[in-house]
Amino acid sequence: MELAELRRVYDQEGPFATVYLEGRSPAEDAGAQIRLRWDALRERLRADGAGDGVLERLDAELVSARSGEEQADGRVLVATESGVVLDAPWDAALGSGDDAHWTTLPELGAYVREKARAVRELVVIADQEGAHVRQEVIAEQHEPQEVDAEEVRGGAVEGVHKPRGGALSHKQNQRRADEAVLRNAKDVAEHVRDVGARFRPEVLVLAGEVQARTAIRRELPAESAPQVAETDRGGLDRGASDEALADELLRIAGDLSERRAADLADRFESGLAHQLAVQGDESVAHAAEMGAVDTLLLQDGAPASREAFLLRTCARTDSSAEVVRRELDDGVGALLRHPLTA
Structure with a gap:
């Protein structure tokens, strides 16, 4: 957060x-x-x-x-x-x-901890004519919370369905249908980029029809690839299961949360070895007052003794906050922007 x-x-x-x-x-x-x-x-x-x-x-x-x-x-x-x-x-x-x-x-410790643990997912449920785009915030052990949702229809004039037929006419119609799917996918991808710039999701989830979501993925910028997940669950047709998609969103959020926790633990251990991390109430408070805290680390389930003071001080110096699943001295640690001078 x-x-x-x-x-x-x-x-x-x-x-x-x-x-x-x-x-x-x-x-x-x-x-x-x-x-x-x-x-x-x-x-x-x-x-x-x-x-x-x-x-x-x-x-x-x-x-x-x-x-x-x-x-x-x-x-x-x-x-x-x-x-x-x-x-x-x-x-x-x-x-x-x-x-x-x-x-x-x-x-505000409880509020900050919950927001720090939450995962922001941009969910795109696609078909060949467009997509339903949802902004979801998923806190641990909770159902996804929908922040916003929009229907996006592509601008293709031609139909996306491939009519049956033979010879040249069939090939031309098929090509036009494929071009329409691609045109619609480009429009959805453009909308997703715009929403993503505002919402700043940690993961983009592509669901719905295989051809549609594959076309949308191809239109996304290369830098989005590491944060894209695809799922076969859910869709826009009546037979699609919202419950199955919700379960998948929870699983994706859980996996991401685990990776994030492991990455924080690695960064913290490396930081301790290179004077770019500290732990314990006194050391973290000193770093916060020096404006050196990049990320305040709060131990899961163990509030720090001066948590309110640390949150205020770090908020004033544009720090972020994360919850870690490892023991910290006094329940608090920090990743630093630069080593502290003696």
């Missing part, structure tokens, strides 16, 4: 109220349940010293009219006396519980 996304939060003057609401299944009384859950958190914040101003601002956000899926989605909010400075989805697993903090700095 790029911590610069949170700079506007850290630029506010505290103290801060940080509220986490876990996602729950949609229900008819979801609105009433949110109010009851918020009331309990509200009393906790008040007991910890939060004033009426910040509580009223959170009231306005959490008791506003919401319904259905929106009420069931998990959320994280950060507020000060001047207003709500963060209101974002938080797809925590059911059972992780609601939580609230009134602190000098916002408690």
Whole structure:
């Protein structure tokens, strides 16, 4: 995760109220349940010293009219006396519980960890006339979360279906059909490049008809090849299984997450050997204050003692954050931009 996304939060003057609401299944009384859950958190914040101003601002956000899926989605909010400075989805697993903090700095470790573990997939479900293009964010142990979706139809005038027939007429019609598929594939590939530049996916998943997705892949720039995955699951026809495609997207995300974790571990070990990595609260804090942290490494399941301070300091110096599945001194480490001077 790029911590610069949170700079506007850290630029506010505290103290801060940080509220986490876990996602729950949609229900008819979801609105009433949110109010009851918020009331309990509200009393906790008040007991910890939060004033009426910040509580009223959170009231306005959490008791506003919401319904259905929106009420069931998990959320994280950060507020000060001047207003709500963060209101974002938080797809925590059911059972992780609601939580609230009134602190000098916002408690965003859980939010950062989830975003750092999530995988962004651009999913292209193709047929010979175009494609359904979806932007998915997949957090660990969760169903894919669709951020956006678009239907893309190619601009070919000729039909893509190859009519039956014989001799020259058949060959001409077949050639025109092939050219139409190629024209449509070029249009889809162009759209995918544009969306990819904005969405910045970690992997591009091509699904749907074999001829269509093969044609689209050929039209993609060579630099995209390492982050392209193809699957036979799912499609645009009625018989295609959305569940099978969702399972495949989860598998692809899991594989990518494992490769990313292994790469981080290798980079960290190499960095330690060449003074380009540090670990432990004191060493990482010193590196962060020097602006030397390229990537803040948070140990999975082990919050660092000064995590809020480290996140704020690294956000102000355009660092990123990643979660690693290895033990770190004090639960924290860092990959450095340059060796630290004594």
